[in-house]
Amino acid sequence: MKEESDIRNISANAEAHLPYTKGKFKISKHINLSGEFAYSTTKNAEGTAYMAQAEVNFNKFNGNLAYMKASPQFAGYFTNTNTFSGYLQYRLTKKISVLANYMQDAKNFQRDTLFLAAPYRKYLQYGIQYKYLSNGSIIINHGFQKYQDRLEPKQFDYYERFFRVSIDQRIGIFQVNLEGQFGNTDNYLTGFNGHSSLYAANLSFEKFKTSFSLFGSYAITSRYQLQNQKQLYYGARVFSKFSDKTSLSLFYQNNYIPEEYFKDRNLFELLFHQQLFPGNELDLSGRYSLQRGQLGDKDFIFSMRYTWRPNIPVQRTAEYVSLSGNVGNLGIKKTEGIRLMLGNYLSVTDKDGNYIFKNVLPGNYFLEIDRSTTAINDIPTVGFPATMSLLNKENIFNFGLTAAANVQGKVQLSEAEKKDQTDIDALQTKKGKNKRESIIIEAISNDQTYRKVCFIGEDFDFTYLRPGDWTIKLYRNGLDKRYKILNDKFQFTLQPSEIKKLNIQIVKQQIEIKYQQESLKVGYNVIKNKK
Numbered sequence: 001m002k003e004e005s006d007i008r009n010i011s012a013n014a015e016a017h018l019p020y021t022k023g024k025f026k027i028s029k030h031i032n033l034s035g036e037f038a039y040s041t042t043k044n045a046e047g048t049a050y051m052a053q054a055e056v057n058f059n060k061f062n063g064n065l066a067y068m069k070a071s072p073q074f075a076g077y078f079t080n081t082n083t084f085s086g087y088l089q090y091r092l093t094k095k096i097s098v099l100a101n102y103m104q105d106a107k108n109f110q111r112d113t114l115f116l117a118a119p120y121r122k123y124l125q126y127g128i129q130y131k132y133l134s135n136g137s138i139i140i141n142h143g144f145q146k147y148q149d150r151l152e153p154k155q156f157d158y159y160e161r162f163f164r165v166s167i168d169q170r171i172g173i174f175q176v177n178l179e180g181q182f183g184n185t186d187n188y189l190t191g192f193n194g195h196s197s198l199y200a201a202n203l204s205f206e207k208f209k210t211s212f213s214l215f216g217s218y219a220i221t222s223r224y225q226l227q228n229q230k231q232l233y234y235g236a237r238v239f240s241k242f243s244d245k246t247s248l249s250l251f252y253q254n255n256y257i258p259e260e261y262f263k264d265r266n267l268f269e270l271l272f273h274q275q276l277f278p279g280n281e282l283d284l285s286g287r288y289s290l291q292r293g294q295l296g297d298k299d300f301i302f303s304m305r306y307t308w309r310p311n312i313p314v315q316r317t318a319e320y321v322s323l324s325g326n327v328g329n330l331g332i333k334k335t336e337g338i339r340l341m342l343g344n345y346l347s348v349t350d351k352d353g354n355y356i357f358k359n360v361l362p363g364n365y366f367l368e369i370d371r372s373t374t375a376i377n378d379i380p381t382v383g384f385p386a387t388m389s390l391l392n393k394e395n396i397f398n399f400g401l402t403a404a405a406n407v408q409g410k411v412q413l414s415e416a417e418k419k420d421q422t423d424i425d426a427l428q429t430k431k432g433k434n435k436r437e438s439i440i441i442e443a444i445s446n447d448q449t450y451r452k453v454c455f456i457g458e459d460f461d462f463t464y465l466r467p468g469d470w471t472i473k474l475y476r477n478g479l480d481k482r483y484k485i486l487n488d489k490f491q492f493t494l495q496p497s498e499i500k501k502l503n504i505q506i507v508k509q510q511i512e513i514k515y516q517q518e519s520l521k522v523g524y525n526v527i528k529n530k531k
Contacts, residue, residue, distance in 0.1 A: 194222025
């Protein structure tokens with residue numbers, strides 16, 4: 001099957017990864033308008049996408065608006081997308097201004113699987129700014145925000161109405177920012193309503209060619225699993241430029257809010273930069289960071305980079321390369337019509353599963369599969385997105401599609417244990433009214449690792465697993481010490497479409513009581529015969 005595109009005035013859009021028709025109009029020196037339009041035609045469907053932007057700047061009024069929409073059938077990076085953002089400010093007097101900003105995140109678009117899906121957010125705030133001094137101002141805002149986790153199980157889902165007061169003041173060499181926020185939260189994840197408050201402070205100054213920034217916040221919120229949950233965040237940033245050739249930066253932050261799990265987050269970073277001589281630079285860095293999707297596990301990364309800029313005038317003509325291959329059918333319905341993406345390039349497999357990318361610029365790419373063009377249970381035999389280093393004239397990459405396997409099971413108390421204690425709830429009530437006994441179940445293969453927190457007495461499952469060798473490990477996760485996991489490791493080989501059943505037994509550890517007895521002295525008497 002061949003895919004065709006009817007697009008006029010094609011140019012590259014690095015931000016949206018869409019082929020488009022682009023226009024820009026300047027109404028006056030104060031107003032700028034721009035727009036982008038794309039139209040795609042495939043054998044089965046037609047799709048459209050467009051983006052419009054406007055920017056205005058006057059003496060008393062300025063702002064910007066952006067809107068993007070893509071139809072469900074559009075053959076691009078953004079699919080079934082509808083997003084809008086804007087900012088407006090109007091100066092009533094020299095000291096008083098009114099302002100507002102709105103944002104609605106891109107919803108339901110096809111995200112690159114290299115990144116986790118960012119939470120859906122809808123945000124509106126409006127308020128007034130009063131500049132009481134030339135170096136001091138206060139802003140009073142009112143608005144609402146809605147956060148919804150896109151991953152399962154959800155970590156948050158709430159709607160919050162808030163009132164915020166911010167003070168920004170410069171005192172000598174110090175720049176001080178104070179903020180307080182108060183709101184009411186509707187928690188859709190747990191079903192309760194509560195209050196949320198936030199207090200934040202930021203202090204920054206510069207001395208001895210070094211800039212310092214200290215920040216901290218304390219919050220009591222009802223946004224997550226617990227009502228009136230307390231959160232404390234603090235940190236610091238220091239940047240010192242010893243000379244034009246030498247600099248040192250230091251950053252630390254104790255933790256991050258749960259809504260930011262979709263990106264990498266530095267907890268600690270130390271960076272040293274040194275220019276050895278013109279064109280030669282050395283960078284040393286070390287950092288503790290939370291990777292995407294991680295909440296508690298920290299990774300330490302040390303890097304050393306040497307940069308040499310020879311400054312030799314050369315001219316290089318890029319030669320195009322190609323990537324081709326075959327998608328093997330390993331027991332699925334079809335391998336025809338599968339859409340593959342290589343950066344901004346697109347290819348569709350033919351009836352035999354063959355594909356080809358022509359006229360590709362040399363470089364490093366990620367090869368991806370559009371999951372909407374495969375069956376819901378089809379899974380590749382290798383990990384995707386696949387890293388491609390395309391330097392040769394012709395490159396070949398073959399892989400197969402097979403049916404995914406599943407693991408299902410239940411965590412339960414053994415039958416023998418139930419004779420001694422009939423219900424685990426009797427134990428749970430001792431630990432706390434809202435606490436439940438649970439364990440962590442980890443599924444590991446060569447290139448896939450999944451973890452779940454499972455409660456005793458409930459079912460669990462791992463879906464969309466690649467067939468092959470798997471290991472299931474069990475961890476206590478704070479399980480009461482009187483209980484133990486009967487078998488904490490399982491190893492097996494999953495076949496395509498197989499549903500593996502596991503039964504995890506939790507038993508009560510037997511306590512053996514021994515009684516110590518006093519020793520008993522045994523003796524005898526000898527009777528002598530009288531003569």
